[in-house]
Amino acid sequence: MNKRVGFILFLVLLNIGLDQITKHIVRAEVVPGSRTEVVGELLQLMNVENSGAFLGMGSESHPTIKLIFLLILPVIVLGVVLYYLFTNTELDKFSIVGFSAVAGGGIANLYDRFMFGSVTDFLFMDFGFVQTGIFNIADLSVTTGMMLLIIASYKQKKETTKRTKKMQKHN
DSSP: OOHHHHHHHHHHHHHHHHHHHHHHHHHHHSOTTOEEEEETBTEEEEEEEEOSSGGGTTTTSOHHHHHIIIIIHHHHHHHHHHHHHHHOTTOOHHHHHHHHHHHHHHHHHHHHHHHHSSEEEEEEEBOSSOBOOOBOHHHHHHHHHHHHHHHHHHHHHHHHHHHHHHHHHHO
């Protein structure tokens, strides 16, 4: 196994591991439906089982719809992401870390859906003027990964523009 593949596997497994460890602790130690202030009202700890998607969307959907959109489709998408991640040797570090975080977080939440029929969410943030939904480490991984991919895309576009201008100067 080369360094790149090892790095990708490490990142994906790290994201899955951190998520699953925190969910295990929450399931064992936090009373379902309770609310504990960790950093005042800014950061609160809860234990909520989410049978839907992001922010509970689709939790009341027909079981067949949930099967398709919460299990089958995510497996296909994660398969494509992992294939792309392992086969595209032109990816920069931001993209590798971003795709690995998205894949790790996605796999972690998918694991919960297969094993428990729902995803354990436990973090809530209240900034006064805006609040988050209740989320978990896997959600944080996916969000962080997406932000890194946006940054990587912006950097790549900027470098391409710079190269194009340089080529135009020489012609």
